Amino acid sequence: MKKTRKIRVKVFGLIRDGNRIFVSEDYDSVKQQKYYRALGGSIEFGETSCAALEREFQEEIQAELKNIRYRGCLENLFTLEGKPGHEIVQVYECEFIDPKFYQLQELVFIEPTHNSQHKALWIDISRVKSGELRLVPEEFCDYL
Template structure:
């Protein structure tokens, strides 16, 4: 997570399959709110955002990506767990190499010792506001 007063540079991969999008589920204990986000993570010093995207998917899901296209950059100012955060996000559209990922309903992955759930969600649930996709600018890419 963010260090206070620091801008975090991350990369996220938007994977869609028809009317579904692959996202991780998060929960803010202060707001008592569930939210969803595309998968990815931090860019290390000396690493390109594309290399970081591939590394993060490999680390988290043991998944390879293909058809990777750069979509743009999103700046995200937010409050999570009562703390202010600031991210600059390099956004890519991509696909899984292995077809099995499209058949999964959900998959558990770990970031350090924290377990997270990734799942397929119908895009319309974000477009109507029924579910919250973060950052909110991501809805424009669906």
């Protein structure tokens, strides 16, 4: 039986601090490439995208958000670990309530859905714009 692929609906939080943005770091073993992505995750049935954003930050790094502002929506067609993906992403700009998050060098966290370990850190926007660091989805860069 053929497996049905689904479009995933996600929400990402854009958090800035001067010329830095807060992201998670990951690695695609098929492409042998490191990449960065804003924190967030899937929106559950019956949940608003804003509520999902707050839940995801709470689940992943135990952080509360403030000044949450809707920025837009993007569509992302991609390949990860050799498999095609398709997602619709709601983008919000926001801030951490607790100032300790702005002082972090990096934070290791467990992503609850896949029980996988990830690292969150601040990266310089100029390193993304120069192409030195790969931020995904690429269209997310339009919000920087």
